[in-house]
Amino acid sequence: MKHPVLFVAFFALAGISCHGVSKSSGPARGYPVGYLKWHRIGGTIKRGAEFRRIYANDLAFQRVGKEFPVGTVLVKEELSINTAQGGDMPGAAFRLSVMRKVGKAAGNKGGWSFEAYDPNTKKRISKAVLDTTGCYLCHVQKSANDMVFSHIP
Numbered sequence: 001m002k003h004p005v006l007f008v009a010f011f012a013l014a015g016i017s018c019h020g021v022s023k024s025s026g027p028a029r030g031y032p033v034g035y036l037k038w039h040r041i042g043g044t045i046k047r048g049a050e051f052r053r054i055y056a057n058d059l060a061f062q063r064v065g066k067e068f069p070v071g072t073v074l075v076k077e078e079l080s081i082n083t084a085q086g087g088d089m090p091g092a093a094f095r096l097s098v099m100r101k102v103g104k105a106a107g108n109k110g111g112w113s114f115e116a117y118d119p120n121t122k123k124r125i126s127k128a129v130l131d132t133t134g135c136y137l138c139h140v141q142k143s144a145n146d147m148v149f150s151h152i153p
C-alpha cells in the first residue's frame with residue numbers, strides 16, 4: 001500500500017458519512033430521498049422474478065429490544081433481472097417498497113406505514129395499482145420481530 005495515510009482518511013470519512021444522522025435519516029414522508037446512501041442490510045437477494053436490496057436509515061439502529069423507533073425508514077429496492085450478459089444480473093430498480101415507523105397511535109399495522117414508490121417518477125404507487133394491505137398481511141408473520149424480516153444488527 002503506497003499511501004496508508006490516504007486509506008485511513010478514506011475509511012474515517014466513510015465512517016462519518018455512514019453514521020451521520022442528518023445525511024441518512026431521510027424525509028418523514030414521501031419518496032425516500034437519498035436512500036442509496038443509507039445503511040445496506042445484507043446482500044442482493046434474488047426472489048422469483050426480481051432482485052432485492054434492503055436499506056435502513058440511522059434510526060433503525062436505535063432499536064429498543066425488538067421495537068424500532070418512530071422515524072425508522074426501511075426500503076426494499078426491487079430490481080429487474082438483466083439477462084443480457086447471459087447470467088442473471090440485477091437490472092434497474094422498478095419499485096421501492098417502503099416501511100416507515102409512524103407510531104402505534106397512527107394506525108393498526110403494528111405502527112408501520114407500508115408504501116410503494118416508482119423510482120423513475122418518484123411518485124407513490126396508488127392503491128388501485130398495488131394494494132398495500134398485502135404488504136402488512138405478509139409482514140405480520142414477523143410480528144414478534146416488529147414486522148421486519150431482515151436482520152438489522
Ligand code: HEC
Nearest residue numbers: 054074075076097098099114115116134135138148149150
Ligand atoms: C409475500 C410476502 C411479502 C409481501 C406481500 C411483501 N413483503 Fe416486504 N419483505 C418480505 C420478505 C421475505 C422480506 C425480506 C427480504 C427477502 O428475503 O426477500 C421483505 C422485506 C421488506 C422490507 C425490508 C425490511 C424487512 O422486513 O426485511 C421492506 C421495507 C418491505 N419488505 C416493504 C414491503 C412493502 C411496502 C410491501 C407491499 C408493497 C411488501 N413489503 C410486501 C416479504 C413480503
